[in-house]
Amino acid sequence: MVSFIGYQCSVCGANYSPNEAIYTCPKDGGNLDVQIDIEKIKDQYQPEDIKNSSIFSIWRYLPLLPIKEPSYKETPFWAVGWTPVYSPEVLKNELNLEKLWIKDDGRNPTASFKDRASAVVVARAKEIGAEIIVTASTGNAGAALAGMAAAANHRAVIFAPKTAPSAKVAQLLVFGAQVFLVDGNYDQAFDLSVQASNEFRWYCRNTGYNPFTAEGKKTAAFEIWEQVIEPNKLDKPLNIFISVGDGNIISGIHKGFKDLFALDWLKEMPRIFGIQAEGSAAIANAFDDASEEIKAVSADTLADSISVNLPRDGLRALRAATQTGGRYIKVSDQAILNAIARLGIEGIFAEPAASTAYAGLEKAVEEGFIQKDDPVLVLITGSGLKDVKAAAMAVREATVIEPNLDALKKALNK
Amino acid sequence: MVSFIGYQCSVCGANYSPNEAIYTCPKDGGNLDVQIDIEKIKDQYQPEDIKNSSIFSIWRYLPLLPIKEPSYKETPFWAVGWTPVYSPEVLKNELNLEKLWIKDDGRNPTASFKDRASAVVVARAKEIGAEIIVTASTGNAGAALAGMAAAANHRAVIFAPKTAPSAKVAQLLVFGAQVFLVDGNYDQAFDLSVQASNEFRWYCRNTGYNPFTAEGKKTAAFEIWEQVIEPNKLDKPLNIFISVGDGNIISGIHKGFKDLFALDWLKEMPRIFGIQAEGSAAIANAFDDASEEIKAVSADTLADSISVNLPRDGLRALRAATQTGGRYIKVSDQAILNAIARLGIEGIFAEPAASTAYAGLEKAVEEGFIQKDDPVLVLITGSGLKDVKAAAMAVREATVIEPNLDALKKALNK
Numbered sequence: 001m002v003s004f005i006g007y008q009c010s011v012c013g014a015n016y017s018p019n020e021a022i023y024t025c026p027k028d029g030g031n032l033d034v035q036i037d038i039e040k041i042k043d044q045y046q047p048e049d050i051k052n053s054s055i056f057s058i059w060r061y062l063p064l065l066p067i068k069e070p071s072y073k074e075t076p077f078w079a080v081g082w083t084p085v086y087s088p089e090v091l092k093n094e095l096n097l098e099k100l101w102i103k104d105d106g107r108n109p110t111a112s113f114k115d116r117a118s119a120v121v122v123a124r125a126k127e128i129g130a131e132i133i134v135t136a137s138t139g140n141a142g143a144a145l146a147g148m149a150a151a152a153n154h155r156a157v158i159f160a161p162k163t164a165p166s167a168k169v170a171q172l173l174v175f176g177a178q179v180f181l182v183d184g185n186y187d188q189a190f191d192l193s194v195q196a197s198n199e200f201r202w203y204c205r206n207t208g209y210n211p212f213t214a215e216g217k218k219t220a221a222f223e224i225w226e227q228v229i230e231p232n233k234l235d236k237p238l239n240i241f242i243s244v245g246d247g248n249i250i251s252g253i254h255k256g257f258k259d260l261f262a263l264d265w266l267k268e269m270p271r272i273f274g275i276q277a278e279g280s281a282a283i284a285n286a287f288d289d290a291s292e293e294i295k296a297v298s299a300d301t302l303a304d305s306i307s308v309n310l311p312r313d314g315l316r317a318l319r320a321a322t323q324t325g326g327r328y329i330k331v332s333d334q335a336i337l338n339a340i341a342r343l344g345i346e347g348i349f350a351e352p353a354a355s356t357a358y359a360g361l362e363k364a365v366e367e368g369f370i371q372k373d374d375p376v377l378v379l380i381t382g383s384g385l386k387d388v389k390a391a392a393m394a395v396r397e398a399t400v401i402e403p404n405l406d407a408l409k410k411a412l413n414k
Numbered sequence: 415m416v417s418f419i420g421y422q423c424s425v426c427g428a429n430y431s432p433n434e435a436i437y438t439c440p441k442d443g444g445n446l447d448v449q450i451d452i453e454k455i456k457d458q459y460q461p462e463d464i465k466n467s468s469i470f471s472i473w474r475y476l477p478l479l480p481i482k483e484p485s486y487k488e489t490p491f492w493a494v495g496w497t498p499v500y501s502p503e504v505l506k507n508e509l510n511l512e513k514l515w516i517k518d519d520g521r522n523p524t525a526s527f528k529d530r531a532s533a534v535v536v537a538r539a540k541e542i543g544a545e546i547i548v549t550a551s552t553g554n555a556g557a558a559l560a561g562m563a564a565a566a567n568h569r570a571v572i573f574a575p576k577t578a579p580s581a582k583v584a585q586l587l588v589f590g591a592q593v594f595l596v597d598g599n600y601d602q603a604f605d606l607s608v609q610a611s612n613e614f615r616w617y618c619r620n621t622g623y624n625p626f627t628a629e630g631k632k633t634a635a636f637e638i639w640e641q642v643i644e645p646n647k648l649d650k651p652l653n654i655f656i657s658v659g660d661g662n663i664i665s666g667i668h669k670g671f672k673d674l675f676a677l678d679w680l681k682e683m684p685r686i687f688g689i690q691a692e693g694s695a696a697i698a699n700a701f702d703d704a705s706e707e708i709k710a711v712s713a714d715t716l717a718d719s720i721s722v723n724l725p726r727d728g729l730r731a732l733r734a735a736t737q738t739g740g741r742y743i744k745v746s747d748q749a750i751l752n753a754i755a756r757l758g759i760e761g762i763f764a765e766p767a768a769s770t771a772y773a774g775l776e777k778a779v780e781e782g783f784i785q786k787d788d789p790v791l792v793l794i795t796g797s798g799l800k801d802v803k804a805a806a807m808a809v810r811e812a813t814v815i816e817p818n819l820d821a822l823k824k825a826l827n828k
Contacts, residue, residue: 056470074499074500074501074502074515075500075501075502075760075761076498076500076518076760076761076762077761079498079500079521084490084493085488086488086489086490086493087488087489088488088489089567090567101488104490107493107521107523109498109521109761110761110763111525111797111799147761147763148761149761150758150759150760150761151760151761152761153503153504160812162814166802166806167581167799167802169806169812170798170802170805170806170809171763171798171799171802171805172812173758173805173806173809173810173811173812174754174755174758174763174798174805174808174809175758175759175761175763176755176758176759179812179813180812180813180814180815180822180825181812181813181814181815182814182815182816182817183814183815183816183817184816184817188817189817191817192817192818192819192822195819195822196819196822199819200828340588341588341590344564344587344588344589344590345564345589345590346489346490346564346565347489347490347491347523347524347561347562347563347564347565347589348490349524349561349585349588349589383525383799384584384585384588385525385581385585385797385799385800386799388580388581388584388585391584391585391587391588392580392583392584392587394588395584395587395588396587397587398574398583398586398587398593398594398595399593399594399595400576400594400595400596400597401594401595401596401597402596402597402598403596403597403598403602403603403605403606404606405606405609405610405613408594408606408609408610411594414614
């Protein structure tokens with residue numbers, strides 16, 4: 001069975017059948033929520049059907065996804081998700097928290113959370129017969145699309161700003177995507193990809209534009225439900241910390257929990273905290289103003305994956321916090337770098353945009369938004385190997401010595 | 415139960431009890447094979463006990479490992495191994511092979527195969543009460559030790575050559591290891607780490623020196639047995655392609671299959687192919703000479719993880735091929751780069767030392783060592799994100815364009 005029944009606009013509430021819309025709301029351009037047939041799923045599935053699945057990837061949640069069962073099973077496409085959850089003792093003690101989990105989505109096939117969205121979009125492209133998929137990306141979404149398209153033998157075209165880290169661009173090219181580096185910023189790359197999509201009838205994967213990205217991203221909520229909420233029988237709501245750029249990850253995860261809640265498989269919604277870099281805080285600004293109007297900023301942060309002037313999924317991202325009793329928090333670039341080193345001592349290597357979520361937790365604890373007995377999960381959205389320059393800024397340089405024991409003893413003061 | 419019963423020298427055959435040796439053979443310096451109590455394991459376990467395990471990491475093979483059950487279960491330490499196996503259709507067709515699998519060990523917690531060895535060595539260090547673990551590493555082994563030690567709250571000291579890629583060094587530092595960059599080559603870093611280990615009583619993890627590294631590495635053989643050999647009921651022996659530097663990965667995997675064979679859980683040994691870069695081919699040279707004498711070379715290859723003058727585990731590495739009906743193959747740096755791009759089109763991103771194994775398969779097919787109906791598995795030992803400079807050399811540069819549709823059309827010739 002396929003549970004996809006249509007779209008609803010997140011701004012005006014208008015409903016559309018699957019064939020009446022592709023990207024955003026035809027009336028007001030609002031982000032569309034994909035609607036799945038909750039009653040039908042409820043009739044046909046129990047939580048145990050999911051929990052007993054022998055598939056350890058996002059595809060265990062196929063009954064809750066708006067797509068048919070894809071092929072390409074013995075490929076990286078089929079290996080997305082079901083990322084590990086750690087319970088880091090040292091950090092738990094440092095923060096004086098009783099229950100802390102870290103979910104490492106840097107362990108995905110192309111080393112970022114974005115594989116979830118790209119895999120679902122590639123599956124959708126196959127279904128609707130789109131031969132080329134296009135996206136704009138600061139790097140992770142592009143690498144994810146390039147990797148997932150490669151795994152499924154599909155063509156991908158990527159627009160990235162010329163300033164994207166070379167590690168991310170090399171990955172796009174290795175996956176065989178056609179890559180255009182746009183002499184401009186992410187927003188210009190985004191606009192150009194949409195124009196190209198319209199002009200050449202390419203299927204556009206853009207974050208906060210294609211409604212199916214959030215459907216891929218919601219699988220992280222399902223995993224948190226299965227890996228943390230259910231087994232730990234929490235007596236307080238889980239507090240989830242997510243870094244926010246365009247806002248599509250946080251809104252996708254919110255959507256996942258809403259689906260579970262609607263199915264009555266989840267009794268209490270988690271509280272969702274959105275963390276933004278101070279230099280790219282459009283949604284956090286709106287939160288602080290208690291407004292739903294998201295105003296563009298001139299983004300400036302070293303966390304390139306969340307450096308965005310005008311978030312493409314701002315409204316839903318804002319509501320992910322306001323509707324769940326969470327909040328938005330801003331953190332400095334220095335706090336983001338420090339957080340890389342804190343996560344590192346537990347053996348977790350995060351890129352700046354990912355460590356941002358942990359920096360937000362540190363601030364939330366410090367400011368009293370999180371209490372000792374509040375259970376917390378921090379989502380790591382990308383691997384530190386994606387941006388080693390930033391990692392090098394987060395730590396002191398290594399000691400260079402001559403290759404002999406005397407030099408070593410001197411360096412060790414022994 | 416713990417199955418560890420002693421060591422046997424791979425050169426002179428002398429046996430030692432667990433307390434009579436630590437690193438290499440006290441008599442001749444030969445590499446020691448860890449011996450496990452095959453009869454006891456056979457008595458107490460059936461293959462099904464392993465196959466029904468709910469642990470999806472190397473720790474599902476604990477009964478076959480020479481260590482006690484470690485703690486640190488909700489950490490990256492516990493998440494090592496059980497890496498995905500893909501069956502890439504396009505490459506299968508390109509090579510005209512009926513059965514081709516690629517096992518991606520770049521999907522390990524620190525993005526390389528070396529996590530397997532480091533996790534087992536850290537567990538061993540805990541058991542014997544060693545407070546500091548030291549290693550020399552071109553990068554991956556160091557990152558793996560640093561990451562696994564961090565996850566288990568253990569101290570690590572790493573010696574790396576000053577020329578190691580910055581991505582790899584940043585990862586060591588982020589994991590909180592004490593890092594010394596040695597102004598010399600890998601071999602000098604190796605010697606210094608051994609001296610430091612003796613001088614300061616640090617536990618030395620060095621590849622081809624500490625016998626427990628191969629015990630960690632043998633888990634990949636167990637996974638290949640469980641993921642490929644058993645479910646596919648192969649009627650010909652599996653041909654496994656492994657890139658070789660120091661020789662410890664190939665000898666560890668050989669050891670794993672020997673353990674399974676001794677247990678009678680494996681009916682037919684796979685054929686093991688060792689692939690070396692032409693510029694670092696000490697073991698392949700010995701193979702070509704039909705000699706067991708491994709002569710040092712002056713290593714020069716862009717595949718830094720397998721760039722070694724005198725392999726530290728050369729004899730066992732050679733025998734992994736000669737004793738299984740496999741062989742050694744040399745490939746050029748250009749073939750190694752080309753292989754990165756071939757793997758990429760299936761969504762698999764490999765570092766040069768990892769793509770070397772695939773380049774070896776291409777040559778083996780070309781030279782007739784592999785026939786159409788020979789089942790083949792290629793092991794990818796590290797992620798391409800570890801060395802993006804090399805990846806960039808493997809592909810054409812991206813096209814830079816102005817952020818408008820006209821510029822795009824021009825670039826597309828539309």
